[in-house]
Each structure stands twice: as C-alpha cells, then as structure tokens.
Amino acid sequence: MWPSSVFRPLQRLFINPRQTAVLEACMIGLVSGLAAVLLKQGVGMLGGWRVQMSHQAPAWLVLPVVGLLGGFLAGWFIERLAPEAAGSGIPQVKALLANVPLVLNLRVALVKLMSVVLVLGAGMNLGRQGPTVQIGAALAAQLSQWIPTSPSHRRQLIAAGAAAGLAAGFNAPIAGVLFVIEEFLHDFSGITLGSAILASFIGAVVSRLLGGRSLSLDLVVTSYQANFSLQDVPFFLILGLLAGLLGTLFSKGIFVSLAFYQRVLKVGLPWKIGIAGLVTGTVIMVLPVAFRDNTGLLEILSTGSVTWQITLLAFVVKFLLTLLAYGSGAPGGIFAPSLILGSALGYLVGMSAHGLEATVGIPLGVPEGISSNTTYALAGMGAFFSAVTRGPITAIVIVFEITANFNLVLPLMIGSVVAYMLAHRLVGGSLYSHLLAWNGIHIDEATGAQQQPWQHLTAASLMQRRVETLSSTMPLSEVTQAFSRSHHRGFPVVEQGKLVGIVTQSDLSDSSRRPATAEPVTLADIMTQHPVTVGPQAPLNHVLYLLNRFKLSRLPVTEGHKLVGIITRADIIRAESDQLSGNGQQFGPQPEPSYPILQTRSPATGRGRVLLPISNPASAPILLKMAAAIASNRDYELEVVQIIAVPRANSPAETSVRTTQSRRLLRQLVHLGEAWRIPIHTQIRAAHDVAQAILEITAERHIDLVVMGWKGGTRTPGRVFGSIVDTLIRQSPCPVMLVKLGDTVQMDRWLVPIAGGPNAQQALQFLPALVQLGHQPEIRICQVISPNSPTLITQPLQEALAQLRQTTDCPVVARPIWGESVPETVCQLAMRKPYDVIVLGASREGLLTQVMQGNIPEAIARDSASTVILVRGALDTES
Structure with a gap:
C-alpha cells in the first residue's frame, strides 16, 4: 500500500473537494476500466482453456474437476485474504455507502478480481459485471485513503467507482450512473452526478477500446433491426408478467440457496464453492456443447437460432445452476445470468406469439405482424433483469446501450415496468437490501442510509459543555500544575471568554516554543494559536474528518470566537459503542462505569x-x-x-x-x-x-444525602467549585452538603444567612444534628434586606427562628441586616465576626443562582478563616 505522504503535495494543492472531483473521477474511471478489461481477459482465457480441454480430454473428467479446483481455490483465497470479496459485492458496496463500517480497499479489489477469474473460468453460472462494481468501488475507496478527504466526498468517490465498474462491465456509461443513483445513493447532487458520469464514461471507453464489447452480442448489434407493432403489446405485457413471477421466484430461490448452504452444508467456504463448481461441471457435462460457454449461449438465445426445447432447457438449467453458485458465496454476480434467463424467456414468449399468429390468424387487418423472436429475447433481458434487481431504469438503459437500437425502447419499457411492478408487489424493496437484512444490516430504502441513531448527530449532540480551560496569561508553572492535576492531555486557552488557542502536553515540553527572553513566559507564548474548531451544528462525519485530517484528539466547539464545548475521539467512540450495545439512551461523552x-x-x-x-x-x-x-x-x-x-x-x-x-x-x-x-x-x-x-x-x-469536602475555590475558568463538585451540584438528585474546613475547626458559633426557599429549609433541617458537634453552640440567623425596601419583610427569619428553637437546645438569635448586595453583605458580616461555621442554604432565585454564575462561596472561603458549609437540596424539590 502506498503511504499517504506520497499524495500530500496533491492534497495541499487541491483543498476543495469540487476542485479535485474531476481529477479523481478520471483516475477512478481509468483504473476501473483497466480492471474490467483484465477481468474479462482473464475469464476469457481460463474459460477458453476449459472448453478446449473438454474437447481434447474426456469432458466427464475435465468439467467437474476444473469446477471443483477453481471453486476451491477461489474460496481459499477469499477466506484467507479478504472475506469481504465473497458474493457479488454489490450488497457490500451498498452497505458501505450507507455508512456501515465494512472493509473496502485495494486488497479486496485484487482478491475479488483473482477469485472471479477462477470461478467464472471454471464454468460457474455467474456474471462478472456485479464484481466489477465492487472492484471499482474498492479502488475508489483506496484512492480516498491515499488522498484524505471528507467522509461525504469519500462516499461520492466510492459511488463513482461503482458506477465506473458497472459501466466498464457492460460498456454502458449511462446505465452505470443510473444504477448507482437508483440503487445506492438516491442523490442527484452536483458532485455525485459529475463524478459518476465522468468516471463511468472513462471506464466504458477504456473497456470498449481495450476489451471490445462486454457481451457476445456482436451479431445482434451489427445486423439486427428491431420492429414493433400494436399486436406485440399484449405479448409484451404477458412477457412482463412472466418475468415478474419468475424473477420473484429467482429472488426467493437465492435465499433458499443461502439457507441451504448455511444450515445443511456446514463446511468451509472453499468446499462450498468447490462443491458448487463440481455440481455445475457435472451438469454441463451431459448438456449440449453450447452450454459450456456462458457468453456464447447468450448470443445464441438472443438471435433465436435454437429450438424452443433447447431454449427451455437453457432457462431451467441456468436458473438452478445460478442459484446453486450464488448461494455458495462464490464471487460472481447475477446481472449476466439474469440477462441470459430473460433472453430465454423472451424467446419462448416470442415463439408462442408467432405460433398463435399462425394458428389464429392474427393480425386481423393490422398491417404488420408479430415482431421477431430477437425483439422478444432482448425485451425479456430487460424485463427479467428488472424483476430480479428491482431496477427498471437501469434494466432498460443497459439493453438499450448494448444494442443501440431506439426501436427497442418501447418493448423494453413495457416488459421492464410490468415485471418491476409485479415483483415489487410480491417481494418489495431492493434485492440487495434484502441480502443485507439477511446478514443483519438494515438499510433505509428511502434514503439508502443505514438505520443508525447517530447518523444525523451534530457536534452539539456529543460535545462536553463544561470545559476545563486555561487563561492565556497563566505562568508556565501553573500550567504544569494544571496538567499534573488533570487526566486531560490538552486544554483550550481563553482570553476574556474567547478562544485564542490550545495547549497540549507536547507544546509544554517543546523547548523550542519558549521565547528567548528574560521576562516570565506565559501560556500565550507557547500555545497553538488559531486552533482548528467546529461549529455546534457541524455534522458528525465532518467532526470525524477534521479529527482524522489534522491528527487531533480533541476539537473545540465554538460559536464565533466563544467556546461552547469540546468534543474528543473518545466521546464519539463511546457514544456509538453505547448505541451498538443498546445502552446509549443519551448522546454525549459518557465514561466507562466505575x-x-x-x-x-x-x-x-x-x-x-x-x-x-x-x-x-x-x-x-x-x-x-x-x-x-x-x-x-x-x-x-x-x-x-x-x-x-x-x-x-x-x-x-x-x-x-x-x-x-x-x-x-x-x-x-x-x-x-x-x-x-x-x-x-x-x-x-x-x-x-x-x-x-x-x-x-x-x-x-x-x-x-451526599457529604463531601470542598477546597473552597478553583483556578479553572468556567468552574465554580471544581470539576467534581460542579457536576454533583448540577446532577445529583439527592441533597448535597459541601464542607470547606476552616483553619481551626470549631463548631460553637454558627452563622446562617437565609432568604427563604427550599435550600435554606434544607440547611435548617441539618443544623440540629451538626450543632451537637460543638461544646457550647450558638446560632445566629440573618436575612439581608435592601435599604430601599419599603417594608421590612422578616417572615423567613421568624419561621427559621421558631423552627430552630423547637429542634435545638442551644441559643438562637435572629437579626436582619441591611445591604445593597446579598453576597457583599454576607462577606462583610463573615469578616467582622469570628464565626466558626457559616452555613449557606440558598434559594434558586437568590444566592444559589449567583453561586452558579459567580464566586460567592469562593469569596467567603477566601476572606474568612471559618468553616463554610453549602447545602443544596434535592433537585426534585427545587422550584
């Protein structure tokens, strides 16, 4: 794998995804086209050698043995090197584009290509066009890893690779684009269409120039002229109905085959594919020689050069052998088999229409008669393909682009739309969505996205709103202490409430960042200025891209220059892990349980x-x-x-x-x-x-009740008491008592400022027990009253006095005090009188609100040597 450093110059030149879309689409189309040519040539060479050997040596030996060995080797490579390469590959691409974390890279593309050559060259009834979708998408995914890009643009690159793969497989660039939009993205945005169209066009051109036509329909394309009359309409309707019924049966048969291999044939993947190859070779051995070459059989059926008995036999055999091979997990698609089955079905309907015309005497005055069997065979290809894949637009365009015959459009539309409507009514949904659901992956049909609860998350959903920050003027000695006290490896740096930088442990230890000056070095001298930030409404995939693109472990969330939160890699991983395990009810940074x-x-x-x-x-x-x-x-x-x-x-x-x-x-x-x-x-x-x-x-x-110690203050901007105490004050459902011990711990003189409210009441309820710790306790209750107050309101004071005199035996004194500001008055009173303990029981409207917004407890604790107790009542009792 090439290191990403090789592409860093390109990455620096092209920053905007729209600027790189054209170059990336060209590269994807080129490599996808080359991969499709290599796959076609490899299958042709190995398949031609197998057919030749079946004529030179006993067919009963060559065909089964080659099928067994080719299948076993392909399964062995997949099992050992890339399990993601099993199957057609289209469900895997659909899941990846729906943000399911699946592996898709160069390794998967190479293993897929090699195993498809072995399987198809060994004679199994599968197609190579489905695998080219996965190969193209895998090559595009690898390119997006070499040139880092945002998740949304990476998704569009992978979609362009899938389109180029299908376009190169069928030599049908328009069909490639439509299939990706119809099946995968459901997105018609400018970048999606532009990248997909360009990649598909280049992929198809490369495949046509170097590999010739995709399917062996040269005779049909060069000499056939389609015709159509009104007499054909009923028969095309019948063709659509039959294709819908049999296509539905085929789709159901896929899951029956998968269940058989999973529940009955309990062997490893190499043996499953090997047994499928052995059975396929054995069956083909007893059939006519034309059945040994899958590509040639399609041309024979399309041109109508065989009898109806051979055509019916081909339909039944191909129907069963395709289900046998697909259910084994063999790397191959169902596009080509669906076209072969559709052509056989259309040919049978055309022969029946001609027989009915000869018998009954149609056209009954209509100038033109029934169309040729070839027209029915080609219309049947689109109808059966539409019924199986539930992609009518892609089906019509694929056959039209292969034949380049405009007269086929109406027969294709009639048969494909009727087949699709019937299949959708009987089964519903995309075949590939059902295959993913079989494996436990559920995709939203309307949006093509996986049904994940965090899919539409923003940075605000996961960010930590209470952020530990440092001041830009802080000396380095204090910065070192802050790192030693915290488990964080980095802090946002703020100045007057605005984010001005970020500092990490590596910044602190890097001596080159420190200026050569005799003046004291501050945090502003070593911090990283203008850090990468993200807005609160930024989608989660953009957050992940920034974290990965700039190799960050944390990302500040800002509104303008104001810091509103921070989000880390651990926050995102933990939230998604909670959702996957079914435990995550709320999004946000959640630590592991203690x-x-x-x-x-x-x-x-x-x-x-x-x-x-x-x-x-x-x-x-x-x-x-x-x-x-x-x-x-x-x-x-x-x-x-x-x-x-x-x-x-x-x-x-x-x-x-x-x-x-x-x-x-x-x-x-x-x-x-x-x-x-x-x-x-x-x-x-x-x-x-x-x-x-x-x-x-x-x-x-x-x-x-929670009782815990408190240091009396914190140096962290944005914190009131400290990270631990702040969290408990805000989130603990039960009452919390914070105790800041004084210089000399005594419990005799108690000061209780009150303003009414549940927290003050809670503090009064604890006092009778606490005053027992003193030798000769006495209590003073005070209420701060503004000098401008027209009336002297002392009802809370009188109620507290009556309550304490009933519950305690110590002296209790109640006095109002006057002051403009509640916090300033309390601080002044605490400094004038030598109280042993100050109890703060604040209401939400009064002191508690100021505590959460300011530094009232810090002021009291800093200016007083007394013990300070702060009581916050139960959350469900506060108004």
Missing part, C-alpha cells in the same frame, strides 16, 4: 443512607463526624467511599491499582464511627470520572 474493587457491608438497619466520598486523610475524620452526626440524628446508614481515578485509556475493570493506603484509611474511619453506633459500609472504586462514579453510587445505593 468498578468496585473492595466492598464491606454492615447490617442495613437504617431508614436512609449518607454518602461520604473521601480523598484527603487529614480532613476525613471531621467530615466523618459531620456525616455520622446527621446519620445518627436521622437513623441513616453511612456509606464511606474512596474513588481512585484511572486514565481514560484504561478500563477501570482491567486496571491494576494500589489500595493499601485506602484500606488503612477506611479501617480507621470505621473505628472512629463505631462510637456513633451506626451501620457503616465502605467501598473502594476505580473510575475514569470521580463525579460520575459518585452519581453511580448515589443511584445504586439509594443515597439520601
């Missing part, structure tokens, strides 16, 4: 559960006391968990992690919690995403 490494269970005697994720051994004991106090007060159980983050490249279930320190810490916490006499469960989990693992445990263990 994996429990260690679990201990106590008696499940509580009425609920408190979840305590721990990571810092220094803060774990005090957090345990808070969680245990609430659990004891509410008769809950306590679930203590430590989550070990593993790289995204490794599966949590298959990654080896060290748990010695985690086990020791959990044992210490269990001993501390025994004094509270509450059930304590413990577990250690490996996970890609810590926040996602906590959400999984919340759902699995039916958690009623």
